[in-house]
Amino acid sequence: ASKSPRHFLSISELSPTELSTLVNNATAYKHSALQPTWPQRNALSNKTIALLFSKLSTRTRVSTEGAVVAMGGHPMFLGKNDIQLGVNESLYDTSVVISSMVSGIVARVGPHADIANLAKDSSVPVINALCDTYHPMQIVADFATLTQAFGTPAEKLNGLKIAWVGDANNVLFDMCIGARKLGIEMAVATPKGYEIPAKIKDEVDAAGRGTIFETNTPEEAIKGANIVVTDTWISMGQESEKQKRLQAFAGYQVTEELAKRGGAAEDWKFMHCLPRHQEEVSDEVFYGPRSLVFPEAQNRLWSAISTIEAFVVNRGEIRPPK
Ligand code: CP
Incomplete structure (x- = not known):
């Protein structure tokens, strides 16, 4: 039997060096990857990458489609009304069938179990484009944004302090795990009742060096922070909690x-x-001038190129550009 491919479902699957390399590659590819001289521009020639999105997306869809095109491949976007992803057909059947016809799968799903199940039975690499628990390509882009803003490679970001002020969600979970791996100090302020769940906390603690300070008081988290981060208070699927959440936050x-x-x-x-x-x-x-949000969004393209190159083109071998 052929060896199962390496998938990318969460930042926790990366060693600190691999995370730094993915981030530094994203920064190295900023603009250069779209030049005709880029060595990987035909790396996905005659290959199809399936983009299975069961939820709406602007940045992740545009960046992953653009990344596949940058490497000469064909991105096949399959939205929730296009295929039977977990509806009317098992994830096992979907995974076996789709992976028999494409070279890689990028998937945005609801529960983490859905992407884990897709990956388990896929004969090609599966990359997580967001699930309820993780958003790894976002974190590669976020850390790449920090390397660019602070003029330092990923392995030297450990002098910085990030303050997260908001909801404990998938982006935060992968950010905390990544911060631990790179030794970045992190402080997290969430309202009472919206803290990081214990199971994720254990995963964060197991991820390595660095510290995560938790509080219910935003000012405490912000003390000495070089970067303040927030995200939506109402993630996809939580719309019915809107009023309650607006009050809590x-x-x-x-x-x-x-x-x-x-x-x-x-x-x-x-x-x-x-x-x-x-x-x-x-x-x-x-x-305002403090905001990195638009470079951060554009870094999604370089993050997607770095990630798809590493997991699909290089089959999970994460190395600096040749
Ligand atoms: N940040 C992010 O994932 O954006 P989209 O949901 O628009 O892809």
Whole structure:
């Protein structure tokens, strides 16, 4: 039997060196990967990559389609109304059939178990484009954004402090795991009742060096932070909790005043993986000079190129560009 492929479902599957390499490659590929001289521009020639998206997406869809095209391949987008992903057909059948016809699968699903099941039976690499628990390509882009903003390679980001102010969600979980692996200090402020679940905390603690400080007071998390990060308070599938969540997150909007009260570093930067809603961050911060949100979004393209190259082209061998 042929060896099972290496999949990429969470940052936790990477060694610290592999994470640094994926991040540094993303930064190295910024713009160069679209040049005719890029050595990997035909790496996926005559190959199809299936993009299975059971949820809406702007950045992940555009970046992964663009990444496949940058390597000369064909991205086949299959939305939730196109195929029978977990509806009317088992994930096992879907995985075996699709993986027999393509060279890689990028999938956005609901429960983590869905992507784990897809991967288990796939004969080609499966890359997580977001599930309820993880969002690894986002974190590669976020850390690449930090390497660019602070002018340092990923393995030297460990002098920074990130403050997360908001909901404990899939982006936060992979960010905490990645921060542990790179030794970045992290502080997390969530409202009472919205903290990181114990099972994820154990996974974060097992991920390596660094510290994660948790609090229910945004100002405590922000103290000395070089980067303040937030995300939506209402993730896809939580729409019915909107009113309850808006109340619970009162006082969590990232503003200049909050950062000042909390004692953020003078030149603190702001990140948000988008889409953004106004209650999460003031316009002054979001559109102001501290904001890294648009380079962060564009880094999704370089993150997707770095990730698809590593897992599909190089079959899970994560190495610096030749
Ligand atoms: N940040 C992010 O994943 O954006 P999309 O949901 O638009 O892909």
